[in-house]
Amino acid sequence: MPRTLHCYAAGKDRQWEAICLDLDIAVQGASFEDVSSSLEKAISLYLKSVSDLPSKERERLLNRRAPLRLRLQFAWDAVLSLFRRDEGEHYRHQYTMPMAA
Helix, strand or coil, X not given: CCEEEEEEEEEECCEEEEEECCCCEEEEECCHHHHHHHHHHHHHHHHHHHCCCCHHXXXXXXXXXXXXXXXXXXXXXXXXXXXXXXXXXXXXXXXEEEECC
């Protein structure tokens, strides 16, 4: 059954970072497009390497969430984005990514 991964990216100028909150995988790059693409590749490689492990270990690694502090920051930014009009030069993106079972 497919699963949806929750991802978060933030940055300004040419300094961006993105994290998959459900697998605790993070990347850095020069733009949102760069980190989004890099994160997708990192997740793909992670899933490929985990797929060959014994089921108990695979299950543990497929449910490795980001630390609570990062998940709360994601939720807080999502709530604040409902009220923000202009963030200046700092940008944030919350997005989802499908994951094959």
